[in-house]
Amino acid sequence: MSVHMSASRRAGTWLLSTGVLILVGIMLLPVAFMVAMSFKTGAEMAADPLGLPGGIFFGNYENALSKMTYVRSVLNSIGVTLSVAVLVSFIGALAAYPLARRTSRLSRALVLIVALGLSTPNFVTITPIYVIFRQIGLLDTYLGLILAFTALNLPLAVFFYTSFIRSIPAELDEAARLDNCSDFQIFWYIIRPLLGPATATLSLFVMLMVWNDFTYPLLLLTDESKFTVMISVYRFIGNHTISPEDLFPAAVLGSLPLLLLFLFFQRRIVAGVTAGAVK
């Protein structure tokens, strides 16, 4: 497409790109602020919060890392987050397929149940989940935590996929059915590859939610070696009095692995989008 662009159009695009980059840059100033603050000493923070750090001071990070069981908790977070993303995408897409294709009363009732799940305020589920997990013995297990997060994100996934599958022409289904494909085969070989962009976007959302949540890990886990990174961060920061020298490095440490995970997945997402676009 760029081959057909005139010089003036290319210049216009370049100008626009720069403009957007500047805009995004401005939006990210608070993030830059957070990173800059994390490298300042306590005195620098109080004296001149808006300025750049005098030198790069690693003391805050040293302190944070020594008090948080960082590596272990990051690995836990990554493991749980990825597992949930995969599980939720699969179960969600599977469930969305009939709901998108059928408009019977049963399907509409199920959609309503999904909407109910989406609308539930957060606190409603805490005690019941604890009670259920205790009864089936899933307390303090990785499996329990993964299951809990999968359940919590399932309504979103189903809602998402239902919308996207609806936009896939039903003729494709019909064509496959004429070839004697079973419902599952249609789902697996025809629908699923086309869900690339939806799965990519959904996974990002799910990963963000699971990574940053610390209520459920706190509730369901008592073994410290299973703790996720956000629990580590919050325990380190404390809750009542916020001390900036602790807050900023801890926040950076908590978010950095997630950012790296994102960037890593961006490549696969791009691949997924382009693959899905080729019908």
Added chain:
Amino acid sequence: MQRFAKYKIYLFVLPAVIVLGAFFIYPILLTAKLSFTDFTGVGVANDVGWKNYERIFTRSRYVDALKVTLFFTLIVVVIQTASGLFFASLLNRLHSIRNLCRAALFLPAMMSFVIVGYVWQFIYSPFNGGLNALLAGIGLESLQNNWIGDPDTALFALAFAHIWMFVGYTTAIFLAGYAGIPQELDEAARIEGTSAWQRFRHIEIPLLAPSFTINIVLSTIGTLKTFELPFIMTRGGPDGATRTLSLHIIDSLFGKYKFGFASALSIVMLILVIVVAYAQNRILRSREEQL
């Protein structure tokens, strides 16, 4: 046999239904049951009939919270959706920076609420906070304000911080929607000499209808329920100007230990969210189909 085959496809939904039933339906029923009691979170729950609900609908503070919640949600959803569309429409054309910018816009969401709250409190601080300092720097001192300390601006300030955090989501959804628009349409329109704005209005927006639906419904539901940022940044202040319904639930649960009352509030919130979401969904879906 025929009838069974027709329903066989619903087996796909089974795992999801089991999970949803256990994790949502059951808790909701339990909460509904508890909303008629004076449960404190532990011990015995004594029945108090409709007392909790009576309290909610007769005290002005809860009705006020409802208004605050609805207004807050309105601001956030409108601006967040518009911003997402703005970015997505631009980024769609600018392939070179698209993926970078999409990831960049997600950065705010990757930061935990505590840090976002803290940083924005600093930005909004009336004592040489970031925003006031910026305004002074470019000569707009008259616009300086006590952003989250002033009841008139607090809700907007909060909304802005919230939008900042979540605009990445709306942008990503619109971008995914754009990915589904065939390029040939765009090319054909361009060849016919339509302007970019006309293409935007008459081709892109209609074809993005599903994305609009998803964005509006999801952000509405999410914002109606949200409590983290109001809790961290203003705790519902100044004097209730930013006290959403969700904050009342938190207040009742933690600190006052009125689990039964909080359950009643939760049920009210649930009904509110469902009604709004359902209405929205119907309106948007029918527009989708028209387009």
Added chain:
Amino acid sequence: MHTPKSRFLRSLISRLITGAIVLMGLSTASLATVTLEVTAWKGNDTEPAALPELIERFEAANPDISIDFSYISRSDTDIVLPPRLQGGEAPDVMMADMPLVKIWSDAGLLAPLDKDGWYDRLTDQISQAITLGDNVYVMPLEVIGMGNFVNMGLLNAVGIDAPPTTIDALKDACQKLSAAGTQPLLLAGGFPAPLFAIANGLEADPADAGALGSGATTFEGNDAFMGALNHVKDLQQAGCFDGETIAGVDPWSTALSEFKAGNFAMMPQGAWNIQNFSSAPELDFVFAPLPSSKDTGVALDLFGFGWVISAQTEQAEAAKTFVDFFTDDANLKELLKAESAYSPFSDGTHGMASLAAPYDAARENGGTVMFPFGVLTWPKALEGEIFDSMTGFLLDLDKDANDVLSRWDEIIEDQ
């Protein structure tokens, strides 16, 4: 006979015997070691309260008890512990404050404590506060002061040598400070202003608190509280602060960093901030009582927290040993020093540094008032309303004081 075979046999037998002895030793050791699960909202990096050291000391003194300690912040405690208590999986020993103690003991989830040896040593106010009926469920750990942080550096610069303890002295200080261009008083609505109001309202007769809390008398029309709120109006007149600006300042983050940076001369807050402020090298501050009509000022004491034992615990003996460990002054004073707090025992050593001398003095001279929420004299629901209404009051100081106080009465009626 030392044939190879018999030698082999002998060494085998000796190895078996040694092995058996070792195994027996191990198993008796593991049989005797009890693990106690303890949770607290102190003990992490920001608020250690000397707990890590004290736990080590305890384990050394009691080798058969091993402590499994978890830091759970105060608000997370509300989320995470109730389900565990309800579900029968509670920790053995938990940190709790009076509101939690009341709720949990009412539900039968706490074990009554054995009062021997320490109950009688408590101050009257504390023992009154923690006794529910015939039982005591909490072993109090600290009483922490809430007073006025005063930046002496800034005050000295305008010729004031001592922190103001009376309202008049406060007004005087404010006038001098604002004339010199320093912001005098950070009376934020969310905590500092309520502290001031409660201190002044209860100082004339601290016993009033009970009647007000039960609704026997009303806040509206109460002379002491009306006086307190009118003092706030006077303070604005004297240039101490600008109500509209100061009302909505967050008392837990913005206010603290502003005081720490030296931008404000005075700020009512809790003594738990002493450690934080002490880490600012150029901040010359003292911890003083809240200015009031009396000469001494008011030392507003908060009963902070204590240990409770779960009724479901299977290690009752070990739990009791753990709790008793903290009744020993030699141990408790470490915690109090780290926390800058007072001992709940009348014969206990306090943990206050010299910069809290003014507050100490107020306590000794009869200026102590117990914070009503820490000892359950006022219902918890009122706390939030006071914070809110003081913020609203500061935003519009022309309002009638009774408008604010009637809101407090409404909450009391609701209970």
